[in-house]
Amino acid sequence: MTTAERTRERRLTTARAMVEGIAQEMRRNEEVFVMGEDVGAYGGIFGTTTGLLDEFGPERVMDTPISETGFIGAGIGAAIEGMRPIVELMFVDFFGVCMDQIYNHMAKIHYESGGNVRVPMVLMTSVGGGYSDGAQHSQCLWATFAHLPGMKIVVPSNPRDAKGLMISAIRDDNPVVYMTHKGIMGLAWMAKNARSVGPVPEEEYEVPIGKASVAREGTDATVVTLSLSVHHALDVAERLSGEGIELEVLDLRSLVPLDREAILESVGKTGRVLVVDEDYRSFGLSGEIAATIVEEDPAMLKAPLARVAVPDVPIPYARPLERAVLPTPERIEEAARGLVGA
Amino acid sequence: MDASTRLSLYRTMVRIRAFEEAIRREYYVGKQPVFDIGAGPVPGEMHLSAGQEPVAAGLCAHLGPDDALTGPHRPHHIALAHGVDMKRMTAEIFGRESGLCHGKGGHMHLFAPEVHFGCSGIIAEGMPTACGQALAFKKRGTDQVAAAVVGEGAVNQGGFHESLNLAALWKLPVIFVVEDNDWGISVPRSASTSNFSATDRGRAYGIPGERVEDNSVEGVYEACGRAVQRARRGEGPSLVEVHTLRLWGHFEGDAQGYRQSELEDVPGRDPIPTYRRTLIEEGVLDEEEAQRIRAEAEEEVEAAIRFAKESPEPAPDEALEHVFA
Numbered sequence: 001m002t003t004a005e006r007t008r009e010r011r012l013t014t015a016r017a018m019v020e021g022i023a024q025e026m027r028r029n030e031e032v033f034v035m036g037e038d039v040g041a042y043g044g045i046f047g048t049t050t051g052l053l054d055e056f057g058p059e060r061v062m063d064t065p066i067s068e069t070g071f072i073g074a075g076i077g078a079a080i081e082g083m084r085p086i087v088e089l090m091f092v093d094f095f096g097v098c099m100d101q102i103y104n105h106m107a108k109i110h111y112e113s114g115g116n117v118r119v120p121m122v123l124m125t126s127v128g129g130g131y132s133d134g135a136q137h138s139q140c141l142w143a144t145f146a147h148l149p150g151m152k153i154v155v156p157s158n159p160r161d162a163k164g165l166m167i168s169a170i171r172d173d174n175p176v177v178y179m180t181h182k183g184i185m186g187l188a189w190m191a192k193n194a195r196s197v198g199p200v201p202e203e204e205y206e207v208p209i210g211k212a213s214v215a216r217e218g219t220d221a222t223v224v225t226l227s228l229s230v231h232h233a234l235d236v237a238e239r240l241s242g243e244g245i246e247l248e249v250l251d252l253r254s255l256v257p258l259d260r261e262a263i264l265e266s267v268g269k270t271g272r273v274l275v276v277d278e279d280y281r282s283f284g285l286s287g288e289i290a291a292t293i294v295e296e297d298p299a300m301l302k303a304p305l306a307r308v309a310v311p312d313v314p315i316p317y318a319r320p321l322e323r324a325v326l327p328t329p330e331r332i333e334e335a336a337r338g339l340v341g342a
Numbered sequence: 343m344d345a346s347t348r349l350s351l352y353r354t355m356v357r358i359r360a361f362e363e364a365i366r367r368e369y370y371v372g373k374q375p376v377f378d379i380g381a382g383p384v385p386g387e388m389h390l391s392a393g394q395e396p397v398a399a400g401l402c403a404h405l406g407p408d409d410a411l412t413g414p415h416r417p418h419h420i421a422l423a424h425g426v427d428m429k430r431m432t433a434e435i436f437g438r439e440s441g442l443c444h445g446k447g448g449h450m451h452l453f454a455p456e457v458h459f460g461c462s463g464i465i466a467e468g469m470p471t472a473c474g475q476a477l478a479f480k481k482r483g484t485d486q487v488a489a490a491v492v493g494e495g496a497v498n499q500g501g502f503h504e505s506l507n508l509a510a511l512w513k514l515p516v517i518f519v520v521e522d523n524d525w526g527i528s529v530p531r532s533a534s535t536s537n538f539s540a541t542d543r544g545r546a547y548g549i550p551g552e553r554v555e556d557n558s559v560e561g562v563y564e565a566c567g568r569a570v571q572r573a574r575r576g577e578g579p580s581l582v583e584v585h586t587l588r589l590w591g592h593f594e595g596d597a598q599g600y601r602q603s604e605l606e607d608v609p610g611r612d613p614i615p616t617y618r619r620t621l622i623e624e625g626v627l628d629e630e631e632a633q634r635i636r637a638e639a640e641e642e643v644e645a646a647i648r649f650a651k652e653s654p655e656p657a658p659d660e661a662l663e664h665v666f667a
Contacts, residue, residue: 033481059481064508065504065507065508065511067504067507067508069467069470069500069501069504070470070473070501070504070505070507070508071470071504071508072470073467073469073470073471073473073474073501073504073505074470074471074473074474074477074508075474076470076471076474077410077470077471077472077473077474077475077476077477077478077488078474078475078477078478078481079474080455080460080471080474080475081410081458081474081475081478081479082478083478083481085474097500100464100467100501101467101470104462104464104467105462105464105467105471109453109460110664110665110666110667111446111664111665112443112446112447112451112453113442113443113446113447113451113453113455113460113664114441114442114443114444114445114446114447114453114664115444115663115664115667116442116443116453116454116455117453117455117460118667120667149665150665150666152666173667174666174667
C-alpha cells in the first residue's frame with residue numbers, strides 16, 4: 001500500500017476532522033486562536049476542540065465565561081485588528097442572547113465601512129435535533145443567518161468536507177458561520193450514523209465555500225439537502241434504487257453563497273425536486289430553492305416541487321413527537337415516492 | 343498642567359464645536375418649514391455632541407493612531423479628537439463617495455481603520471469589540487490600548503457588564519469611558535438606573551474607576567491619563583465616568599419638552615466658554631488668540647463641508663458592493 005493510498009483510507013469522525021483542520025491552521029498561522037465555552041480542557045461539548053489545549057496552551061485555546069455578547073464581540077474586535085479567531089458558541093439556539101454582535105456587528109462592519117474593515121472570523125456552532133433535547137437545544141436556524149447579509153454560512157455533512165471547509169473558513173476574509181449537526185459528528189455519546197466516520201486526507205486542503213457536491217448521481221428526481229439530511233437522503237436513495245428509482249442527492253454544503261447553478265443543473269437533468277430541510281418550513285431554504293428554480297424556468301419541473309421540513313412548530317421533546325416533525329428517512333422516502341409517482 | 347497641553351485641549355474642543363455647529367446648520371437645510379428627517383443634504387438622524395467635548399479632548403490627548411477607539415451613536419467629537427480625517431468624515435455624513443465608508447456608513451457608523459476607529463448605533467455594543475481589540479494587542483505584546491466610549495444609559499445593558507467582566511478577568515488594556523449626560527433620550531438617569539455610579543459598578547468587577555463631576559477637560563485629561571498609563575503598563579482595565587452635558591437634544595429635531603426647566607441652565611454650563619474664561623484669567627490665552635483658534639477651526643470645517651458638497655454621490659450600483667471581502 002502506498003502512502004497516498006493509506007492517506008485516502010484513513011478514517012476520522014467529523015469532529016476529529018474539524019479539530020485536525022483547526023490544528024493545522026493554528027500551526028501555520030500564529031494569528032489563529034480559539035475561544036468559547038468549554039473549548040479548553042473539556043475539548044468542546046461536541047468534540048470540536050479536543051486536544052487543542054494540550055498542543056497550543058491556554059493563550060490560544062481560551063475558555064470564556066458564559067457571556068456570549070462579550071466573547072463573540074471580543075472575537076469581532078480581534079478580527080478587526082487582523083487576527084483570525086475561531087469562536088465557538090455551542091448551540092445555535094443560544095445565539096439570541098448575542099444576536100446584536102452577530103448580525104449588527106460581525107456581519108455588517110465590512111459593508112458599513114465601505115469595504116475598509118474586514119472581520120475574518122469563524123463562528124462555530126452545533127445545530128439539529130433527534131435526541132430529545134427539546135425546543136431550545138435542537139434547532140437548525142441556518143436560514144435565519146443565511147437571510148441576514150454579510151455572513152457566509154457553511155454546513156458540512158461529512159468528515160472530509162468538514163475539515164476542508166474549516167480550513168477554507170479560517171482562511172476566508174469574511175465572517176463565516178460554521179454549523180455542524182450533532183448527528184454527523186461521530187460522538188461517542190450519540191447514536192452513530194454510519195457516515196459520521198469517513199476517509200480524511202492528512203494534508204491541509206480546502207473545500208471551496210459556495211460549491212455544492214453531488215453526493216449521489218441519479219436520473220429520476222433531485223433531493224436538494226444538507227447536513228444530516230444528506231445521510232438520510234442517501235439511505236433512502238439506496239433503498240429506492242432497488243425498485244428502479246434513481247435519486248440524485250445534492251449536498252449544498254453552504255447556504256451563503258448558495259450554489260444555485262448546481263441546483264439548476266441537477267433539476268434540469270431530473271425535472272423533479274424534493275427539498276429536505278431540518279430547519280422550519282416557512283420563509284426558509286425550501287422556499288429559496290423553489291424560487292431559484294421558478295425564477296430560472298418553471299418549465300424545468302415535470303412535477304410540483306416537494307418539501308420535507310419542520311412544520312413550523314418548536315422542536316418537541318417526546319420521541320414520537322420529535323420524530324413526527326424532523327425530516328426522518330421515512331418522511332423523505334414517502335415524499336420521494338410521491339414525487340416520482342411510485 | 344503646562345500651557346501648551348491646556349491650549350491643545352482648548353483647540354480640540356473648539357474644533358469639535360465648530361464642526362458640530364456647521365453640521366447642525368447644514369442639517370436643517372431642506373428640512374424646513376415642516377421638519378422632514380429624510381430631506382436635505384444630510385438625511386437621517388443626527389446626534390450631536392455639543393457639551394461633551396471635554397470627554398473627547400481629555401481622553402484622546404492620551405491616545406495615538408495605533409490605539410483603538412470605539413464610539414457610540416453620538417460619535418463625532420471622539421472621532422475628530424482621535425484623528426479621524428475631517429474631510430472624509432464630513433463627506434460620509436453627507437453620504438458621498440469620498441466619505442470614510444463611501445456613503446455606506448453614515449453618521450452613526452464611521453470607520454477609520456488607519457486610526458483604529460469604529461462606532462456603533464447600538465447602545466453598549468462597542469464595548470465587546472474594544473475588548474477584542476485590546477485582546478489582540480495583548481496577544482501581540484504591543485503597548486497599544488483600546489478605549490470604548492459609551493453613554494450612561496449603556497450601563498444598564500448586558501454588553502456593558504459582560505465587557506467589564508471579560509476585561510477584568512483577562513486583564514485587558516482597555517479603558518471604558520462613560521459619558522453621563524443625565525439623559526437616555528428622554529428618560530432621566532433617575533428613572534433608568536438603580537445605582538447612579540458607573541464607577542461603583544466597575545469596582546464591583548474589580549476595575550478601578552474615577553468620576554469626573556464637573557465636566558472639566560482638565561479633570562477628564564488627568565483621569566484618562568491615569569487609566570491609559572495603567573493599561574499601557576499591563577495593569578488592566580479602568581473606567582472613567584464623566585458627568586457631562588448634552589447641550590442640544592438627543593437628536594436634531596428633539597424639542598426637549600421633557601426637560602424644559604433645565605434648558606435655561608444649560609448655556610452657563612457650556613464647558614467651552616468656561617474653559618476659555620479660565621485660560622484667559624490665568625494668562626494662558628488672550629482674546630486675540632482665542633479668536634484666531636476659532637477662526638482656524640471654522641476655516642477647516644468650511645473646507646470639509648465644501649469638500650463633502652463637491653464630492654459626487656455614490657453610484658446606485660455600489661449598494662451591491664462590499665457585502666463580502
